[in-house]
Amino acid sequence: MxxxxxxxxxxxxxxxxxxxxxxxxxxxxxxxxxxxxxxxxxxxxxxxxxxxxFKDALQDKVDRLEKQLAEVTEEREILKKSVAIFLKPRS
Structure with missing residues (x-):
């Protein structure tokens, strides 16, 4: 039943x-x-x-998260480079 x-x-x-x-x-x-x-x-x-x-909603969320991940990854790489520049010994 x-x-x-x-x-x-x-x-x-x-x-x-x-x-x-x-x-x-x-x-x-x-x-x-x-x-x-x-x-x-x-x-x-x-x-x-x-x-x-919800196929379209899921794909939209995946696209948005992939874009956000790419932006954060790029920001992290920029920060790494800027730290390296500031930590260089000056003559």
């Missing part, structure tokens, strides 16, 4: 969307929504597939 889901599909999708768009952890969001962490984790697995409804 299967148990009827207490949450409709729209609520589940909105919860996963919040997980993607906010910086809250899985635990924080599950507390805010009043669902267990395991339930939220299952919804995440269900909707965050390669062909799921």
């Amino acid at each position: 299967s148990r009827k889901s207490q949450y409709d599909e729209e609520f589940q999708k909105n919860a996963v969307d919040l997980l993607l768009k906010t910086s809250k952890s899985l635990g924080q969001l599950s507390n805010d929504l009043g669902v267990s962490i395991n339930t939220l984790r299952n919804w995440k697995k269900k909707y965050l597939t390669d062909e799921g409804p």
